[in-house]
Each structure stands twice: as C-alpha cells, then as structure tokens.
Amino acid sequence: MHVQRPAPALIDQVRVDYLVFDLLAVDDQVLLEDPYRTRRAELADLTLDDGERVRGPPMWSLTETGAEELLRVAADSGLEGIVCKRGDSVYEPGRRSSAWTKVVLRLTTEAVIVGAVPGNGANATTFGGLVLAGHTPDGRLRCIGGVGTGFTAASRRNIRAALDRVRRETSRSTTHRRRRSRGPRGGSSRCSSPTSSTARSAATACCGTPVSGGSVPTRHPTRSACPARAKFGRTACARHCSP
Incomplete structure (x- = not known):
C-alpha cells in the first residue's frame, strides 16, 4: 500500500488487479448524468475484462438474486460486503450518494x-x-x-x-x-x-x-x-x- 514507485521484486511478490465497476466518460462523452445501469452497459461494451489483471465485477439485480444470497456469496469469498446501487442513480463526484448503500459483513461475539x-x-x-x-x-x-x-x-x-x-x-x-x-x-x-x-x-x-x-x-x-x-x-x- 502507498508505494508510489514499486520495485520489480515487489511487483512480482504482490499481485495487483484492476477491477472496473463504473464508467464516467467515453472519449469526449461525459456519462455522469447517465443512469448507473447505462454506464455499466457502456462499460461492458468496451470489453476491458481480460480475465486476468483487468476485470469487470459482475452486477446483479435484486429482482433476480436476493440480498441474503449475495451476502452469503460475499462472505464465502472473503469480501468486505456488498454495495447496493439504484439502477437509475447518477454519479455524484466527491460524495457517496444516498442511492448507494454499502452493507458490511461484520463478525461479532459476546464479551x-x-x-x-x-x-x-x-x-x-x-x-x-x-x-x-x-x-x-x-x-x-x-x-x-x-x-x-x-x-x-x-x-x-x-x-x-x-x-x-x-x-x-x-x-x-x-x-x-x-x-x-x-x-x-x-x-x-x-x-x-x-x-x-x-x-x-x-x-x-x-x-x-x-x-x-x-x-x-x-x-x-x-x-x-x-x-x-x-x-x-x-x-x-x-x-x-x-x-
């Protein structure tokens, strides 16, 4: 983390993948005001996912897959949680929109x-x-x-x-x-x-x-x-x- 100029040995030791989950502009076209589902469709059309170091994480609809199932998969995969975004939400620079909700998996115990x-x-x-x-x-x-x-x-x-x-x-x-x-x-x-x-x-x-x-x-x-x-x-x- 926070290494601006990593040495070749560090690059070989620590794998870094690029996960692209949103698209804000294509060439001269600004997409900030476009709905999230539209931006994701534009992202998929770019075919950036090479299956290795550059990947586009999948997007699920809660009308097709329940939140409980998504949280279970996130937990089984060792992820922090899931982010729920309204399909019609625009991108608001500099702030987390109320149309985006982060659900964090937390391990608890009694003490x-x-x-x-x-x-x-x-x-x-x-x-x-x-x-x-x-x-x-x-x-x-x-x-x-x-x-x-x-x-x-x-x-x-x-x-x-x-x-x-x-x-x-x-x-x-x-x-x-x-x-x-x-x-x-x-x-x-x-x-x-x-x-x-x-x-x-x-x-x-x-x-x-x-x-x-x-x-x-x-x-x-x-x-x-x-x-x-x-x-x-x-x-x-x-x-x-x-x-």
Missing part, C-alpha cells in the same frame, strides 16, 4: 466487561476504554482486547454509573497475574470499575487474541501480535507474551 481505563479530556469523568474478556472452553475469563469508540456521551455516563455500582478490588479474569495489589477491578458479567489508579494497571489485565471459533488462545506468540499492546501500551502484555 464480558472486566475493567476500564481512565479517560482524558471530554472522557475524564467517564472512561477511556473498556477491557473485554471472553470465556474459555473451561469457563474461565480470558482478556481478548478493548474498545474505546462507538459510545455516545450519554452511553458513557450510563456505563460509568453501572461500573461504579459493581466495582471491586480484585479481577474476575483468571488467566493473568497482576504485579500490584491494585489494578483493573474486574467485575461480574456486567461490568467493573473504571477508577483504577493508572491506565497501566488496567491495561495489564488486557491480554489475549480475539475470540475465534468460540475459543480463546492462551497467549500470543509475540508481543507485537497483542491487541492490548496496541490499545493500551506495552505494559498490557508484559506478563503474558513472549519478548
């Missing part, structure tokens, strides 16, 4: 809030991020990472109030050892305290790879692979990852 780190600035009175854990096959809690975005100001206040009600001095996560008596005060399956003495102590508990296939690995092969390190700093994985 337990076991701690929090202090916030700064506008979040100083609530929390900076939540420390999350998942259940291992034997029922223990294993920290799997953290989340600090996606909250409204109101939700942060509500979560902080809930955290304060169940705060405790010990951690519910059973797969780490703390170096200090104070640390991330783990909570129940609901929440834990955001008022740990330092962000470092809260982060120390947060170590583990994301849940995959219903299980949680026991440790990271390297510290650089640790999501806690990226989220909360190097202290987060000091007790659990190899140097």
